[in-house]
Amino acid sequence: MTSAMQKNFKFHFCEAKLRKIMSNFKFSILKYCKVWLRLGKMRFQEYYIQSRLHSLFLISGKLVRFSFFFIFIIALLTKTQTLAGFSLYQTLLFFMTFNLIDITSQFFFRSAYAIGNMINKGEVDFILTQPVNSLFRIISDNIDLLDLATLAPVIAVLGLVIARLQTPITSTNFILYILLCFNALLIAFSIHVAIIALSILTQEISSEIWIYRDLMTMARFPVDIYSRSIQFALTFIIPIAVMVSFPAKVLLEVLSWQWIILAFLIGAISFGASIRFWHFALRKYSSIST
Amino acid sequence: MKKYLAVGRIAFANILQYRWEYLLVQARAILLLITLYFLWTQVFKTRVNLFNFNREQIITYVFLATILRQFVIISATDQIAAELQSWGKFFSYLLRPIGYFRYWFTVDLVYKFAGLIPISLIIFIFVRVFNIVLTRPAGVFYILLFAISVLIAILIYFYIGILVSTAGFWTSQVWGLQFLVVLILEFSAGAYFPLNVLPSNLQFFIKLTPFPYLLYYPISIFLGKLSYLQSIQAILIATLWLFTIFLLTKFVWGKGLKAYEAWGG
Numbered sequence: 142m143t144s145a146m147q148k149n150f151k152f153h154f155c156e157a158k159l160r161k162i163m164s165n166f167k168f169s170i171l172k173y174c175k176v177w178l179r180l181g182k183m184r185f186q187e188y189y190i191q192s193r194l195h196s197l198f199l200i201s202g203k204l205v206r207f208s209f210f211f212i213f214i215i216a217l218l219t220k221t222q223t224l225a226g227f228s229l230y231q232t233l234l235f236f237m238t239f240n241l242i243d244i245t246s247q248f249f250f251r252s253a254y255a256i257g258n259m260i261n262k263g264e265v266d267f268i269l270t271q272p273v274n275s276l277f278r279i280i281s282d283n284i285d286l287l288d289l290a291t292l293a294p295v296i297a298v299l300g301l302v303i304a305r306l307q308t309p310i311t312s313t314n315f316i317l318y319i320l321l322c323f324n325a326l327l328i329a330f331s332i333h334v335a336i337i338a339l340s341i342l343t344q345e346i347s348s349e350i351w352i353y354r355d356l357m358t359m360a361r362f363p364v365d366i367y368s369r370s371i372q373f374a375l376t377f378i379i380p381i382a383v384m385v386s387f388p389a390k391v392l393l394e395v396l397s398w399q400w401i402i403l404a405f406l407i408g409a410i411s412f413g414a415s416i417r418f419w420h421f422a423l424r425k426y427s428s429i430s431t
Numbered sequence: 432m433k434k435y436l437a438v439g440r441i442a443f444a445n446i447l448q449y450r451w452e453y454l455l456v457q458a459r460a461i462l463l464l465i466t467l468y469f470l471w472t473q474v475f476k477t478r479v480n481l482f483n484f485n486r487e488q489i490i491t492y493v494f495l496a497t498i499l500r501q502f503v504i505i506s507a508t509d510q511i512a513a514e515l516q517s518w519g520k521f522f523s524y525l526l527r528p529i530g531y532f533r534y535w536f537t538v539d540l541v542y543k544f545a546g547l548i549p550i551s552l553i554i555f556i557f558v559r560v561f562n563i564v565l566t567r568p569a570g571v572f573y574i575l576l577f578a579i580s581v582l583i584a585i586l587i588y589f590y591i592g593i594l595v596s597t598a599g600f601w602t603s604q605v606w607g608l609q610f611l612v613v614l615i616l617e618f619s620a621g622a623y624f625p626l627n628v629l630p631s632n633l634q635f636f637i638k639l640t641p642f643p644y645l646l647y648y649p650i651s652i653f654l655g656k657l658s659y660l661q662s663i664q665a666i667l668i669a670t671l672w673l674f675t676i677f678l679l680t681k682f683v684w685g686k687g688l689k690a691y692e693a694w695g696g
Contacts (some may be wrong), residue, residue, distance in 0.1 A: 192607075195607035195608075196607065198604075198607030198608045198611045199607045199611070201611050202611040202615075205611065205614050205615055205618070206614050206618075209623075210623075212629065212630070212633070213623070213628060213629070216628050216629055216630060217474065217628060220481060221474055221477075221478070224470075224473060225473050348451070348452055349455075351455065351459060352455060352459065352462075355458075355459045355462040355463065358462075359462065359465070359466050361466070362466070366469045366472075367465075367469045371465070
């Protein structure tokens with residue numbers, strides 16, 4: 142075989158292998174989308190069809206909380222004009238970004254709230270035997286469609302707030318805002334995975350998720366209102382500021398490129414660390430269900 | 432009395448059994464306090480007076496609201512709805528030599544004191560360490576009126592809690608209703624911010640409900656925002672609300688008992 146033929150053969154071999162990988166990848170994506178949609182449908186039936194009144198109360202509760210804080214910020218900023226140097230619509234941008242990230246992460250990762258029960262009931266054992274990625278299956282077990290119902294008005298109000306900002310919005314800033322929001326979801330995913338892994342490891346009904354939720358609410362307002370030490374903790378220890386304040390600040394053109402790079406770096410490190418922790422916890426898992 | 436002391440001891444032992452959960456509840460209250468403290472500190476950096484409050488008064492409001500939230504709004508009555516749906520657990524109470532409401536009021540008090548003591552201690556340390564200046568009550572009579580208003584607030588919330596839980600006689604989906612009521616109630620009670628912040632028409636509407644008598648009015652009395660006459664007037668209206676809610680709860684409870692069906696054991 143000449144060297145040209147050898148090269149040609151290698152090229153075709155690699156191409157075929159790549160095609161196979163791509164086709165497997167496409168198949169996997171489709172499979173996971175189907176599983177996710179199926180689980181979503183099951184929860185939809187559970188939430189909306191079997192207990193409509195319950196769903197109505199929950200959605201109303203979430204909208205009431207949102208409306209009260211919205212009214213509070215408007216009432217406060219109408220009197221004070223600024224909060225930590227931010228105007229009314231700028232402060233509302235922080236608040237709406239908080240809602241966007243918080244509600245979206247609850248929509249996708251709600252299962253972290255029920256992991257203790259899943260362990261006790263033996264559902265995790267059952268999930269481990271299924272032919273899908275265990276982490277994906279656990280985290281998608283409880284897709285909260287109630288949050289989807291509240292997400293629509295939040296996005297609409299966010300759009301209105303952005304339209305009313307006096308700061309000119311460039312396409313670069315807007316793209317960076319979207320990317321930092323995705324980065325926030327990646328960090329939220331990492332925190333939820335870490336909490337799930339901790340529950341797997343300790344095999345207890347965990348309330349750590351509620352501490353995360355309360356820490357998250359600290360970002361309803363710009364983190365600039367807090368002292369330096371709290372700002373440091375909210376940026377580097379539990380990066381709530383990176384999740385909410387950074388996207389809002391980038392849209393307002395008050396975030397330097399160094400902080401933007403650091404935000405993505407924190408996102409990547411959080412993701413990597415949480416996945417490693419998950420694998421570690423899974424190796425230590427032993428069933429406790431009856 | 433002895434049997435209710437025993438109920439109290441058991442309730443306290445139950446709380447201590449889940450020590451980690453108990454500590455987390457306290458930590459959650461502190462996080463809200465930190466947010467509100469820094470928010471109002473930032474707001475008052477550039478002004479002396481806002482919404483008829485000065486810096487010391489608003490910080491005192493935030494601290495007192497955090498303490499009273501743990502004392503008034505923390506309740507065990509939300510467990511009643513679950514009991515009504517738990518295959519005969521409620522039925523077993525009807526055979527015991529104790530009053531059902533008294534039993535739950537005892538458990539409720541244990542929950543409240545278990546919440547009050549650590550939060551008061553943490554706030555005390557917080558105030559001392561960071562040298563935070565707070566407003567003192569205007570006089571001994573104001574402290575007495577404040578204590579009476581808090582006592583009435585506890586009873587109002589107790590009966591509201593039972594009233595909401597009675598939905599458990601007819602449906603198993605009570606949690607959503609409890610979630611909605613607690614949210615409306617906390618905001619309308621002034622747990623997050625004084626009602627003076629809200630637009631006047633919304634304030635007017637909220638003040639027509641019993642909710643401001645849970646936190647907002649007791650704190651206003653403590654801060655001397657109300658005159659003696661206004662304070663007594665607020666306590667009288669709160670007492671009227673208490674009787675109205677008590678009668679309504681009794682009526683709905685009676686209807687619920689007639690509809691109750693027990694199975695299992």
